[in-house]
Amino acid sequence: MAGNAVATNKRVVLKRHVTGFPMEEDMEVVVDTVRLRVPAGSPAVLVQNLYLSCDPWMRGRMSKHDDGGAAETAPDFVVGEWVLGPPQFPTGKVIDSTHPEFKAGDLVWGMSGWEEYTLVSKSESLFKINHTELPLSYYTGVLGLTGFTAYASFMEVGRPKKGDFVFVSSASGAVGQVAGQLAKIAGCYVVGSAGSDEKVDLLKTKFGFDDTFNYKSETDLAAALKRCLPDGIDIYVDNMGGATLDAGLLNMRWGGRVVVCGMISQYNLEEQYGLRNMYRIIPKALRVEGFNVTGYFHMYSRFEEEMAGYIKEGKVVVVQDVVEGIESAPTALIGLFSGKNVGKQLVALIRE
Amino acid sequence: MAGNAVATNKRVVLKRHVTGFPMEEDMEVVVDTVRLRVPAGSPAVLVQNLYLSCDPWMRGRMSKHDDGGAAETAPDFVVGEWVLGPPQFPTGKVIDSTHPEFKAGDLVWGMSGWEEYTLVSKSESLFKINHTELPLSYYTGVLGLTGFTAYASFMEVGRPKKGDFVFVSSASGAVGQVAGQLAKIAGCYVVGSAGSDEKVDLLKTKFGFDDTFNYKSETDLAAALKRCLPDGIDIYVDNMGGATLDAGLLNMRWGGRVVVCGMISQYNLEEQYGLRNMYRIIPKALRVEGFNVTGYFHMYSRFEEEMAGYIKEGKVVVVQDVVEGIESAPTALIGLFSGKNVGKQLVALIRE
Numbered sequence: 001m002a003g004n005a006v007a008t009n010k011r012v013v014l015k016r017h018v019t020g021f022p023m024e025e026d027m028e029v030v031v032d033t034v035r036l037r038v039p040a041g042s043p044a045v046l047v048q049n050l051y052l053s054c055d056p057w058m059r060g061r062m063s064k065h066d067d068g069g070a071a072e073t074a075p076d077f078v079v080g081e082w083v084l085g086p087p088q089f090p091t092g093k094v095i096d097s098t099h100p101e102f103k104a105g106d107l108v109w110g111m112s113g114w115e116e117y118t119l120v121s122k123s124e125s126l127f128k129i130n131h132t133e134l135p136l137s138y139y140t141g142v143l144g145l146t147g148f149t150a151y152a153s154f155m156e157v158g159r160p161k162k163g164d165f166v167f168v169s170s171a172s173g174a175v176g177q178v179a180g181q182l183a184k185i186a187g188c189y190v191v192g193s194a195g196s197d198e199k200v201d202l203l204k205t206k207f208g209f210d211d212t213f214n215y216k217s218e219t220d221l222a223a224a225l226k227r228c229l230p231d232g233i234d235i236y237v238d239n240m241g242g243a244t245l246d247a248g249l250l251n252m253r254w255g256g257r258v259v260v261c262g263m264i265s266q267y268n269l270e271e272q273y274g275l276r277n278m279y280r281i282i283p284k285a286l287r288v289e290g291f292n293v294t295g296y297f298h299m300y301s302r303f304e305e306e307m308a309g310y311i312k313e314g315k316v317v318v319v320q321d322v323v324e325g326i327e328s329a330p331t332a333l334i335g336l337f338s339g340k341n342v343g344k345q346l347v348a349l350i351r352e
Numbered sequence: 353m354a355g356n357a358v359a360t361n362k363r364v365v366l367k368r369h370v371t372g373f374p375m376e377e378d379m380e381v382v383v384d385t386v387r388l389r390v391p392a393g394s395p396a397v398l399v400q401n402l403y404l405s406c407d408p409w410m411r412g413r414m415s416k417h418d419d420g421g422a423a424e425t426a427p428d429f430v431v432g433e434w435v436l437g438p439p440q441f442p443t444g445k446v447i448d449s450t451h452p453e454f455k456a457g458d459l460v461w462g463m464s465g466w467e468e469y470t471l472v473s474k475s476e477s478l479f480k481i482n483h484t485e486l487p488l489s490y491y492t493g494v495l496g497l498t499g500f501t502a503y504a505s506f507m508e509v510g511r512p513k514k515g516d517f518v519f520v521s522s523a524s525g526a527v528g529q530v531a532g533q534l535a536k537i538a539g540c541y542v543v544g545s546a547g548s549d550e551k552v553d554l555l556k557t558k559f560g561f562d563d564t565f566n567y568k569s570e571t572d573l574a575a576a577l578k579r580c581l582p583d584g585i586d587i588y589v590d591n592m593g594g595a596t597l598d599a600g601l602l603n604m605r606w607g608g609r610v611v612v613c614g615m616i617s618q619y620n621l622e623e624q625y626g627l628r629n630m631y632r633i634i635p636k637a638l639r640v641e642g643f644n645v646t647g648y649f650h651m652y653s654r655f656e657e658e659m660a661g662y663i664k665e666g667k668v669v670v671v672q673d674v675v676e677g678i679e680s681a682p683t684a685l686i687g688l689f690s691g692k693n694v695g696k697q698l699v700a701l702i703r704e
Contacts, residue, residue, distance in 0.1 A: 071632070283642075285642055290632070290636065290637055
């Protein structure tokens, strides 16, 4: 590649900070250029992004916080300046590298941006893809951040035992579908909730959940849980927060673990739902733990091997919702909050 | 003692189930008789109770729950039939025993009733008192259930490290005063809140807290915590629940532990406070754990030796609020909910 080669680089930019429900108009796609060579200086890796990830937690960064987001997972996005991310976790191909561990042509996933090309200087957040025999897009899902979140949260925080009763909310989503299948592998009885009959059907027919309910057609979530899990819940993997979490707390068994991976029902609210059932943690000796994957990356290699094995054996199946082209990214992201996606939401930039 | 000897046995009986704030009239003292000999049959221990304990969690059993209290710590009290307890944890003296491990004259604490004499058949919940050189009343407090709760919750769930920032709510109370002093022994920086200037003064002058505030004179609890702990909280031992817990959640540091031993602000409410800050558990990777001492009794002997040592060395000091006679018990119990007690609330039946 010629040292001076330049390409266009489309990026998603935040146009304004968001209050309430995000809209397409809050973002825009701008066209920039990128030199296809890593500049001289400290080691860096130029990645051409192939699949971008749409994740509910990105919503938090679109708000303007008084402290700039210091108390949040990551700082607020800066209007007009940054692409939406980093940190984002796309899958991509190395175009050029001055880092000894990466070379042109390597397939990678990790910390990158919502754009076509990203110059990654923090290479400790970039992972080489070992299982190139599997669909590359899996590394922006089941083998990437969301699959790893499901694995580390369920195994390390949930600590499943054979026969445990497990409830997964938002169960057809990126984290939920993997958590539910891991629970089946661990010998648990697994119930999942989702927001449409189509998704509920997927839970049973594709992912092997033992029982399910559509939370949008239930008038009493606690009663729905009691119906599906009359003996209560040992492990609750929560991706919803709010009323679902409140109902779950009422149905936990002695010593139960509530692993909170997300609270998608809360991200667009100006005032958070007031949880009234937290008092149950005392009589039932419950542990409620917020999961943040940052502390678990040392386990990634073990996870990658284990999960690749499950996929090849057919023990874990994958449902993805893929849209094409970076121009589709803002709409796809917003769709998460009305539950438009079925399975892990991806944006394919180039199919490889 | 003659085999047919009989004594009067005053007991506290629940007159009616309670809604909202409990009143003296909800309980009454009845006079019964007791044969001072364990009846023939399975092994049992007849205990003369010397010190009764008043504990906030007893309030839950005074309500009538739809499920009879099955989902609570212990079943609802039955009106007119049961004394207030068991399980209660008084200190007493064995009068007669057919159990091989106990003999007349032994001093014990454990599962017993709010009455003058209790026939204990579940002797696995009865502990022999080893440190008779210490005030006997300590076994209904710092060396009994509340001290043990503070120890096991702080050490096993809180897992303190030297230099950790610790916050204890209701810090002059039975659990709080012990948790705060254990935190100092562990090399932590400890802040406590209490509901009167007198109690706040105790925290500093008696118990060695580094900083304190009177929560009743603060308009913004989160700001008070930020003022006392500008770098945030690593371990929060909560005895309050409600608004205090909500403010604490906002001030936790990455990886913080919230050990919830009680929620005294909530026990008399018909509708629980709605917690709005639980979402912070995700970005801060927080663990919120409800503490129930039932799972920890295997540690009791270790605790008894360690705590007796701290008391003798003056590293743990004790403040108790003792009233005399079983007739005073209902008023003393109710006083907990308006914060009338200063320190652990006891009822002395016979001073030994």
